[in-house]
Amino acid sequence: MKARIWGARGSLPVSLTHRQIRAKIIAALEGARGRALDDSDRIAHYVDHELGFEISGTFGGHSSCVEVEVWDPATTSEHVILDMGSGVRPLGGAKLARYGAGKPQTYHVFMSHLHWDHIMGFPFFTPAYIPGNRIVIHGCHEQLETAFRRQQEPISFPVSFDQLGATIEFRHMTPGQPIEINGLTVTAKLQLHAGDSYGYRLEHGGKSMVYSTDSEHKLDNAAERAAFVEFFRAADLVIFDAMYSLADSISVKADWGHSSNVVGVELCQLAKARRLCLFHHEPIYDDAQIARVLAESRRYAEITGEAPLEIVSAYDGMEIAL
């Protein structure tokens, strides 16, 4: 399995401003002084290995969307998508570029919940407009279909849901009851979020990953902590809502439905998960701030003295091989 991040940002898509790009260019040029970057290889090495990612790249902009590559992309026509935030627009474009409009594809979608930032990309998901494609949208919310139809009502969008050419199906899941798709097992878990959200554990070929976003953790609830540890147990990857600092998440932003890097580290270490991916970045954070949170998370994982944990921070375009 491989996870590919198409939308790492929480709540609202963001883009770099010209001031931020200018600051990155100036920082890169300042750092290049005295380095004799007089050929392309040296320049590429400097950019890729010596500049920090917060300068050479960006964590990005699109709202929640993760692709899980389960089957061999050279032979399969089936794809797995977690949430349809704005990141699903470039995902759809990439699939059309690879497979062409004339070769029908099937997309298995799993929805954490139905808030706007997690469904907003669907009207721009080009495969939905192409007859022959099949989109199977799984979720635990009763209003699953309503949410998708409603955002394409005339007051919000010029193309109605019924005009979409693809075959679109909605499948209701029950938390704790796994479903299987061509050897892929998917299990949902209820999470604390306004209107409820659901995490998903995906298992295939001896590998496992958990997608757990928009999920608040009440620290005094030992039973829930144990349940999440079990859900994360020995996962090769946990994609985790680390939107706020711990202080914010349990004080001024308590009950806002999100978690922190600190709790992500603790749960993953208790579960002996292999890798934690910080996800659903706070939209007011710039790249430097997200890089700082990543560095602090890695340090916290050392301080706890618990099991070793690899930590990365999601960015649009990131690929994580399990």
Add this chain to the structure above:
Amino acid sequence: MELTPQTAGNSIVLSPTGRIDHSHADAFKRALDPYLRDCSADGARLVLDFSGVGYISSIGLRALMIALKQVKPQGGRMVLAALTPMVLEVFKISRFDMLFEIFATREEALAALGAQGGPA
């Protein structure tokens, strides 16, 4: 958890020890609770001397935040002192350093409380 209270002027110094994590946070909170009631505008100020605390996890930090939420409306003052470098790092990583008054030493904490609220 034994907090070995020591009176110093208008303040009480409490000295928790060990790890304040999922296993010990409840004991820490239970030990701290009796002192919170009296930490008011007219009562004793609290200094938590953390020099003996080797690690604090999220649930330990939550216990501290709940204590602070109780004390503040009473007009009380509760401060932290002598955090080990590693525990201070946890406060910074979690941004709890922005919620609490933290002093480098017990003496500095007592001086600050005395200076602002009578003899220490």
